[in-house]
Amino acid sequence: MTRVGKSTTRGPSQQIDEISSKTLWQANVLLDVRELSVDFVSEDQSPAHAVEKVSFILREGEMLGIVGESGCGKTTLMLSLMRLLPAAGRIVNGQILFMGQDLLDLSESQMGDVRWKGISMIFQGAMNALNPVRTIGDQIAEGIKRHQLVRSKEWLDERVEELLELVGISANRKNQYPHQYSGGMRQRAMIAMALACNPQVVIADEPTTALDVMIQAQILELLDNLRHQLGLSVILVTHDLGVVAEVCDSVLVMYGGVTAEYADVDTTFNKPEHPYTQQLLGAFPDLSNPKSKLVAIPGYPPRLNDLPPGCRFEPRCQHAFDRCSQEKPVLHQLGSFHEVSCHLVENR
């Protein structure tokens, strides 16, 4: 495994201010996930297929949104990218190609070098992801120390201060503890932490959970700015379709551990083909039409160790027909960048 650190000197002005959508789709592929499947094993039950054959790619500078209900495998998918599944998790199939290198082939210590330096993560629930008895600055420096990027003590101090300023926290608060930070600041500190080693890919796992709308907007704006400023590729895991529409370039809609629909953001919002995507969009308030009713999707997501034999969405789907309950739909390619796993789109 070659070193994956980036040694560019960073100045906001030197970086591409806005990555136009045209060049984005031609940019280098950083992360190529192919047919990734994750099982959770347990002694007395059949394995739960938490993620099944999910594929997606992430280009340089792209922001990919991953949406879906709770328990649809979003976080599991993200953790498996860093090979940090809980003890019962097993990656049973697929490849994770990061800059051409399959992460699943690496030894644990090689993987340790990729973590944070190649791919870093902003965890959901910043309070829990920060060690309460260590200062914020100390925790930001942690990753830099781990990857032996420290040049001198002064340099490290400056770097930590620089990172804090980058996310809008004044540098003199670096010696404070997490409980002295507000919720939004903690989340900012988490972002600073994720950027500490100049990673190429940042996974933001529901970065705005438990924050109010104002702070949510600030955090997302910050993420979006940083992405342009630093040329990051971001995977944004969220429930919030509004957020996705605002900042993402492409969207992966997951349902019950499988890809429901994968397309660029325009297609997803304007021409969704999968009934789940359609209903998910229908379940969102439309500000331009205040009289429209919110439609809930009836039923519950499937239990992962007791999946329906056919399409996983079949029990809740309005358009389901006989075949749906017997045969798993495959991913159909519609156009250059639009994948849908539904029997309905087969003949198009």
Add this chain to the structure above:
Amino acid sequence: MTVQTEVTGFRGIWGQLRRNKMGIVGLVMLLLAIGMAIFAPWLAPYDPKAPVKITIDDIYAPPSAEHLLGTDDAGKDVLSNFIFGSRVSLTVGFFASFIAIAIGGTIGIIAGFYGGRVENGLMRVTDIMLVIPDLPLAVVLVALTRPSLWNIIFVIGILGWTGTARLVRSQSLSVKERKFVLRAKAIGGGNLYIIRRHILPLVLPLMVANTVLVISLAILNESTLSFLGLSDPTTLSWGQMLNFAFTRGAMSAGAWWALVPPGFGIVWVVLGCTLLGHGLEQILNPRLETHHLAVGKQMVSRSSQEGA
């Protein structure tokens, strides 16, 4: 790497400890005891080991100007014995608790962090140690080995770690499930790194608080063993003093001065440890520092004009 926290550490701890009344009282009590142990030869009016010529009147003589705390069964000065006795009691207390905390802490963290079979194995050993009655085993062990000061320290140490191990295990069990451990893994940290930098800092306050208890337990244990006549007869500890006083008729002679000082010494040191320990815990656990949920009258502190 650990240096960084300590740089801000010790100064900060002292600065905060000064404002912590309970901790300061404990510290002063403990320092007095330690000072007494260190400067024993200068403080004690008599040398307890020096041979004395005594008459029948010198045995259990009540406190007088010559002997401030009276004399014991051998006609020796109780005050001097008391002062020199602190050396033994404190040595045993500190070293034995150090051994116990080291064993218990290591076993607890390893069991809690690694889980599975490792945990099962270690915890069953702990359980076995826990159900064996301490005192009889200590008596047997001390009786089998030569009764020397270090043997007693060792025996108390290896018998006193079980509580610490269980406590530390349960704490590290809960700490290792916290998100920041996952984050530390995501940073690329290995198991040892995570234990050192993320588990230990959260377990440490508990261990400090526990050390206090173990010190007092060790001192009590030593006193018990000495009282039962199992310590080195040539070293004079507070427990030993109690033993001599008890077995050699201090009670029937009404010589309270032979019994009270060693008992008082034990209580003094144990109390000092406890107070200091609680004070330290308040400081070492930063979340206790600002009381988010503190309720009290000072919460409403508008100026009197506003109220009127």
